[in-house]
Amino acid sequence: MTHNEPDRRVIDADAPQYNATLVKRVDLTDELGYFWVKFEGQATHFEPGQYMTTGVFADGKLIQRPYSVASAPAEAGTAGYELFVRLVPILRFTTLLWRLPLHHRMRMIGPKGRFLLEPNDNRTHLFVSTGTGIAPFISMIRQSMIDSQPRKTIMLNGVSFADELGYVPELESYEREGTYPLHYVPTVSRPSDPRNAGWQGRTGRVEAIVTDVCREYGLRPDRTVVYICGNPDMILNVERELMARGFPEFHVKKELYWPKGKDAALVGRSADAS
Template identity: 45%
Template structure:
């Protein structure tokens, strides 16, 4: 493609997880920027009207590997950015800048409950890969909620990590079991299984910190449940994605990072239907 915009990156990898759901690699053509696992970068493509369309995307790769930045992205019907992205091919230019965000793994000595819906899994993969690269461990329970079994990205890798002795318990759940007859795991939206998983793994305000990323309604529900169980706001870390002007009933405190999308259509990048 021949776009005059002075792009500073290129598409280096495109792995389809399921139709409309991909893991994307972006190589920086500038000196790569360092980031902390859990932070996000902003990707940009020039739109048909000569306007740079930009969207924040959580980085899913290890903070210790800057050869490329990895992202987990869903195609949004009518979405300004993702429809442009799906028109690109490997090697095409793209803009990348970063990092931003305060959604970081806390050095608090507590177990971590990761709760992700849809593409909200991305920052947790960055945290886990960085821990492994640094030879570190943390007791982790990871809950990932999606619509269909084929949307469970990195499932094999996470199950293997658990089998290999890393102190992680991986739990997937699907919200449309009637469309996935071969599925034998948990069903329902991920927020509906949080309380039972807290009990099963003895995760209490004294022992655990919660990390939430994905569908804003999920974050509201889990945050309310955690408050009822006595978790301090600092123990519920949240990555919040929604459009400007939309209000959700979740407290934004020191434990929250807020990323505002520019349009309603792209605000659903991190939302599982």
């Protein structure tokens, strides 16, 4: 494993397996970006919460990874499948993605995944995530809006630094304008870091504040469904907190972005460990 070295691998401009194109990119920070990958032919249907696997050939070898789709399925076919990605500074896939020029061809397959909304579920939805783990929830909310089937939602998202919070204008506008029945609860885990100067919101890791959030919003175990996505340690910790509060296991759904024990500290940084 190589740490923080320049990525000199040659990305193959073309390959018979390529079936999609990187059509748009918006950087949030140096290490976080929104990427839109569009199928060249017919778009594939997916359900909110599912993921696609996308990648490129580098030095003749296909390197691809799964990503939750943030787009509403109704919009992904035309705008491209929106992905919210963190750069992990080891020479695997994300260092290639960061170097990929706009309009470069890619491979994309899918969808996969069972991290799905239940049909006609009128319980309150508690969405808990770290960093990029917010992506599937954005898809769920966007599609629920399009379908005029909003779900009462508490969205708890934790990051190390306030500038890493994704989708802030969109989420704040839902709440401010009442266009979606959502309470957006962002939290930063390193309040005393100078990068968080000026942050006036909540502080602490999501697992440390989830019980307070439940209490504050009156979330009852029998009337709440919980979805947790992102860092595996956070997921287990949040689940433990909720079990202690009486949430039955079957009211909790989980999507782990990497196997437990392989956290980002192994690659020399904290990343979405918040």
